[in-house]
Amino acid sequence: MVLSTLCWGLATVLTKGVLAYVPPMTLLVVQMLGSVTVLSVAMRLRRLRLPVQWQTVKLGYTGLLEPGLAYTFGIVGLKFTSASNALLIGTTEPIIIVLLAWLQRTEP
Secondary structure, eight states: OHHHHHHHHHHHHHHHHHTTTSOHHHHHHHHHHHHHHHHHHHHHHTTOOOOOOHHHHHHHGGGGIIIIIHHHHHHHHHHTSOHHHHHHHHHHHHHHHHHHHHHTOOOO
8 A cells, every 4th residue: 555655646746747848648648558558468468358349348438537537637737736736636535535425425
C-alpha cells in the first residue's frame, strides 16, 4: 500500500514536471499508449487472449469515463495547478464519494 501511494504521488509530480515541456493531450496519449503496451505484453507473456466479441466491446465503453475522461480532465487540470493541489484533490475524492453515497442511501 505504501509503495502504491509512493508510485501514485511520484507519478503526479513527474507528470507535472513533464507538462512544462509537453502539451497535456500529447502526454495523455503517450501515457495511455504506454499502459496499453505494458498490458498487451503481459497478456502475451501469459498467453492470454482477449475475446473480441460485442459483449467485450460493450464492457470497454466504461473506459471512456475512467480512465479516458477522468485522466483527460486530471492532466489538463494539473497543467493549471500545483502537484500538491492535485494530490490533495485526488486523495479527498474517495472520501467525498463515500460521503455522497452515505447521503444518498435509501432507508428501507
